[in-house]
Amino acid sequence: MQTDTTTGAAITFDAVGKTFPKKGGGNVMALEGISLSVEPGTITGIIGRSGAGKSTLLRMVNGLEKPTSGQVVVAGRDVGAAGAAGLRDIRREVGMIFQHFNLLSSRTVAENVALPLEIAGTPTPEIRARVDDLIARVGLEAFRNRYPSELSGGQKQRVGVARALATRPKVLLSDEATSALDPETTQTVLKLLADINRDLGLTILLITHEMAVVRDIASHVAVIEGGRIVEEGATYDVFTAPRHPTTKSFLSSVTGVTMPNFIARQLVETRPEGPAQEVLRITFVGEKATEPLLARMGTEMGIHVNILAGAVEEIGPRPFGNLLISVDADRADAARAFLGQHEQRTEVLGYVR
Structure with a gap:
């Protein structure tokens, strides 16, 4: 289903709600009334405590969750209304990197990066050229034939970034991608994401519970609490004039x-x-x-x-x-x-x- 996106936003959440069935009957509300536009080429951080609803929100962008109400529109497509073929098309345009890397232990670095291209049926010569380019971009040429067990946490996450870029997505999702890393490695990965955003014009939507990550990389931020967005705006504006108590609490850890x-x-x-x-x-x-x-x-x-x-x-x-x-x-x-x-x-x- 095509949706008119006159705002030109890369991702639009329009009055999105999500409930899950509760044990013993009834429903529990995970998200309520979420409206947010993520502009093309920006890095937007969604920050919230555990259980605030940020992971559920992120999973709606690539159709891993469907909204109970409202719309999630990605590159002009209504994700919740998309059928199987439509979801496959959307997911080619949405890359994702994970907190715990999600690499296949039986595959080398190069083979892990190649996996999305193999699934998409890309010809072998094209796969080889694309994998070479991505491994060079993330600085892992010397590790292309290593297995995940032979890599550090930061190196594994670089493989995850390269794999997420394999299908040339327009949007990159980051699910707590640095929370399992030490501070120095975190800065290295954040710099890599910033370089990708600058060089490729990629729209990045990241979720985190660390305000320092938002400060260091995001141009825009939305604060989520209890399934609702309680504050949003340009990162500089939110940092310098926070209005909501949740935002002020997060900021106290970095200011x-x-x-x-x-x-x-x-x-x-x-x-x-x-x-x-x-x-x-x-x-x-x-x-x-x-x-x-x-x-x-x-x-x-x-x-x-x-x-x-x-x-x-x-x-x-x-x-x-x-x-x-x-x-x-x-x-x-x-x-x-x-x-x-x-x-x-x-x-x-x-x-x-």
């Missing part, structure tokens, strides 16, 4: 702005009587993210700042900083005004004596 326990235990919502400190979160964005604004505020206005936690990060080429500070409550209005004049965002978190 260095977790509230210190000794402050959290004392924090109250309303200003107490007598001397008090106002606790602020400052988000430094844009060109001024690395300027010494707090030092200037102390010098020019005599407002002294106690820094509680913070870090300067980078999303793509753009820096941003996150700081938790406390200032004398009597001078807090002036401090927030000063920072606002310099285009920085502030949020009052509470007060401590």
